[in-house]
């Protein structure tokens with residue numbers, strides 16, 4: 064049986080949200096045995112996302128947790144609480160399955176809602192034994208960042224930004240086996256002590272070492288995921304009066 068791929072997607076309400084989720088669902092729907100964990104950054108699950116997931120045509124779990132207001136500031140890492148909620152859900156569900164002696168193979172990765180994912184990426188990450196890594200396009204002020212590989216081992220990082228990071232890799236550049244997540248129950252994303260850009264390193268050093276990383280995508284020479292960002296929408300001409308006669312979800 065194929066290991067299940069669990070994709071944890073933090074998401075928040077904004078004009079492009081449904082468009083982003085639509086693109087993501089159109090990709091994920093084409094991947095066998097994928098379970099989508101959508102975590103809203105909100106005080107409650109929204110109607111928009113609930114309705115969307117009900118019609119998305121793929122297995123999903125819908126969670127929510129609001130980011131405390133004090134952490135909603137430029138320069139602070141985003142979606143810490145949401146990724147941790149996804150991790151907590153996974154651990155709880157599988158503890159339960161373990162109790163019933165139904166341990167299932169799985170791979171977890173963090174799928175931001177605005178990135179672009181090739182289908183090949185999922186074939187690559189599916190064979191993750193502990194923690195796998197690969198290049199990410201359009202990130203860190205470069206065309207790509209990538210792990211440097213020698214004799215099948217990661218020996219360093221090609222990056223233009225904070226090269227002192229122990230794991231100089233974006234959230235979109237790694238996957239973790241479910242077994243590693245379950246056997247390191249305390250590994251979480253931290254607010255305290257985590258500087259900008261150190262979320263990934265801080266998390267990865269709780270569960271693995273650089274020597275142990277499994278390079279994917281042809282020894283990290285192919286870009287299969289892009290850290291795309293969506294332009295802020297211009298709503299300057301939204302009416303204040305003379306509203307439309309129907310209410311339309313966008």
Ligand code: UDP
Pocket residue numbers: 072073074075103104130135141142145174175176177292
């Ligand atoms: N996100 C969130 N709450 C926020 C800001 C972002 O849940 O207040 C989510 C967002 O939907 C995305 C992820 O966190 O899935 C990363 O955010 P973003 O894409 O803005 O970060 P960047 O591209 O700058 O790394």
Ligand code: MN
Pocket residue numbers: 175177178290291292
């Ligand atoms: Mn993004």
